[in-house]
Amino acid sequence: MAKAKTGKKNGIDPTWPHVAEGEHPVSELxxxxxxxxxxxxxxxxxxxxxxxxxxxxxxxK
Structure with missing residues (x-):
């Protein structure tokens, strides 16, 4: 049986928008x-x- 990767991810979504320091990305209307x-x-x-x-x-017709 193959073993699963046990590497730990940093928990950051790579598709999350990058904004300036102190601002918040708006993901909803x-x-x-x-x-x-x-x-x-x-x-x-x-x-x-x-x-x-x-x-x-x-x-x-």
């Missing part, structure tokens, strides 16, 4: 509210009307 943001932007639901037109297929 800074927002004014907690939780997920709406993919629709600043839209208040429910809407008065829905701006959606269902596509129709015209069959060639």
């Amino acid at each position: 800074a927002a004014d509210r907690q939780g997920a943001l709406s993919p629709f932007g600043d839209v208040t639901f429910p809407l008065d009307s829905v701006p959606y037109v269902h596509p129709e297929t015209k069959i060639n």
Whole structure:
């Protein structure tokens, strides 16, 4: 059976961004509210009307 490597890593993520001394890397989006943001932007639901037109297929005869 093969032996596992017992070397100890330093625990630093190599993909973590490097910033100037005293600053903090931001790994999340800074927002004014907690939780997920709406993919629709600043839209208040429910809407008065829905701006959606269902596509129709015209069959060639």
